[in-house]
Amino acid sequence: MKLNTKDIDKLEHKFRLNLINSISGIKPANLIGTRSKNGMDNLAIFSSVVHLGSNPAQLGFIVRPFAENPRDTYSNILETQHYTINGVPLELTKKAHYTSAKLDQGVSEFEVMNIEKEFMDDFYAPFVKSSPIKIGMKHLDSIPLPNGCTMVIGSVELLMVPEGSMNDLGQLDLSHINSAGISGLNSYYSLNKLTTYPYVRTSEIPEFE
Template sequence: MIFDKSAIQDMGRFERAEFINALTGPKAVYLIGSRHEEGHENLALFSSIVHIGANPPLIGIVFRPDTVRRHTLENIRNNKLFTINSVHPEFIDRAHQTSANYDEHTNEFDAVGLDKFYLDGIDVPFVKASALNLLVSYQEEYPIKSNGTHLVIGSIDKVVVDKALVAEDGWVDIFAIKSAVCVGLSRYGEATFLQKQDYARP
């Protein structure tokens, strides 16, 4: 079946959101840890993190300014440092719960029941249950004219991961840690390894 522009426009708001969000999935989900300028911690689930480059190591995150997630964006703009933490099957429910519309003074670590840890001299919280933790610093930001979202570019400053997960060629075994993915707004899954391909030549 072909869904054209008018068929998509005619969908209800939530129907269209599930439909369009599914088209770019499976999407890796991560918890972003940050700190409010008044001191309390914040934790929020994101599925819009994209690889920007390896040298220098950069990631991009798409932020919707009209959702609860703006707390994270405000914290990142103010504090410049934040953390990105992997999600695993045993706490998908708690990770999803961080997407509730808590007021900006709620500490979602406490609200959903996830433990944190800190690195010496760094004031942003990491998720203890995550097998992969990144410390990221805010670099720059692009407002997207088409719909008012924001692309934030972050520099990967530190990677916390078990050395046994890093292969000889540098690859990190994200399949082994069962890093969660989502399709649409409410369905979660995990990714399993199928095959390795050699560097392609004509």
């Protein structure tokens, strides 16, 4: 199948939505945890978390347009400036997926989906207890995007990974800790490590056949 811009624009809405959300491949599955100023906890699934820099350590993620439909996650981040990013383990994918439901404001996904939370080192926002990778974030900036979405940029303030999941170079083995990935809006994948290649230096490029 070959599609140009006009072809894509003519596709049925849900078909186009699923297709375009799938073509970028498998993305990390993460639950973002927040707490409002009045102590209401919120949890939502995201597949848009990306690495922005290592020094300083920064991550970003995308929130959809919210002018007409305020979203607890982003509202809480703006209120408190803190949030958590929690990798989704394979056994939690079903509960994690259902956090995408549009619950009434003030209703906690932790309670509705029966997901256990925990707090660490006096960090304000809640973590997902069963998550293999827990990241405490501080909001730095929000950048409007041309499509009405917003990129939320934060600094890594706290990090927790399982013992034995990291090699001497600081690389995490995501298959070892059973992290899940997402393709499109609702397809979940397990991750299997294929191999590790060295850092590429021009002088060390092999001769390929």
